[in-house]
Amino acid sequence: MLDNFFTIQKHQGLARVGVIHTPHGDIYTPAFVGAATRATVKALTMSQMQALGSQAILANTYHLVLRPGTDLIREAGGLAKFSGWNKPTFTDSGGFQIFSLPNVKISEHGVKFKSHIDGANLEMTPESSMQAQWAIGADIHIAFDHLAKSENRKDIEEAMHRTHRWLDRCVAEHGRLREEASGQRPYLSEQYLYAVVQGGTFNDLRAESAKYCAEKPVDGFGIGGVFTAEGMDDMLQTVNSILPENKPRHLLGMGQEPIDLFVGAEYGCDTFDCVGPTRMARNGSLYTKDGRINIKNAKYAHDFTPLMSDCDCEFCKNYTRAYLHHLFKTDEITAKILASIHNEHFVVRTVDSIRESIMGGTFADYKKSFLSRYYQC
């Protein structure tokens, strides 16, 4: 746990504007973090990410352990150097991916699973995830947690308690690795750890988990196991009222739907990450202020207007809907690139504008006008 990691500039209810300070630069929050699972944001270069306004990326420990291996990333000088993204980075622990694989064997020690690439028998534990994340060298690490597949309360409670026990081991191992790294290259000596709050849709379990995590010497928090922020107002309010105010909170995996970003920010979440925007872009689903459209639809073949007239992304400024429609119909790589630029820009800018509205004290009005237009209600 380090001082001056997070500073808050303005509050509006639970919502806040702040700055996360990392060795690779500052993140002005609330902020949308780009999903760079395999150390790349699919279909985008790092300079495109920078141009569209992204402040940080999140890579995935499970995927990087498999390929290219964490030793290689350490050898390269860490994730930021390796990927060419010399700005703030996160790594997710890999737990989420592992639990999505078939035939995983969960024990108190860790999780045994088969590589989805070559079937190799592997195991990840809280300790090995921390070691892998230190080798990868992202600025912010996420604790190795257990996300229950089930919606059953008993299963979720059990996974939550295991997550808590594993958190203690993550904290211990993270501390040991920090100790070991002190005096080495700067990027290795300042790495931060987020605990993960679980508990599903049960507010009492969420409260219990938030309390448990709040007392630990961690630098911030991930809120996991959320599948939609819509309607999760009470849960987020409960959790973020318990978590210490002076540490940042990351809403894990949320951001495909604008409402998730608004609801998350409203109740004090500072960062978000989501694969949705770029995945949907690759599949032809594009954000507009009036909702998402499928650019592959026949009705766009002759639409020579910009996707969004008031969007200043590279795609909207230079190309038309008809052109992107054509690129998708002919399966050109550029279709996915331009669509990804737009969608990623859209969510990054949406969260930026949320930050501005909190700063300006107009969040509530902004949320209402944005969402009523987007969801046409």
Next chain:
RNA sequence: GCUGGAAUCGUCUAGUGGCAAUGACAAGAGACUGUAAAUCUCUCGCCUUCGGGCUUCGUAGGUUCGAGUCCUACUUCCAGCA
């Protein structure tokens, strides 16, 4: 001109007696939230009260309970020989 071969959904194609008829592509639409996702799902002759009904495999006849499948003629295309 002769001798072979071939004609099936927008395209290519499976099919040698029970078939509205295979697969791929194209087309139309939908899904996607800590990325095993440049992926996946559905529709794709016409009509339908979703039970079914109707019309289809170059054209016209024929054999058969039943024909895309067998027979005859014709049309068109391909290959070889002239």
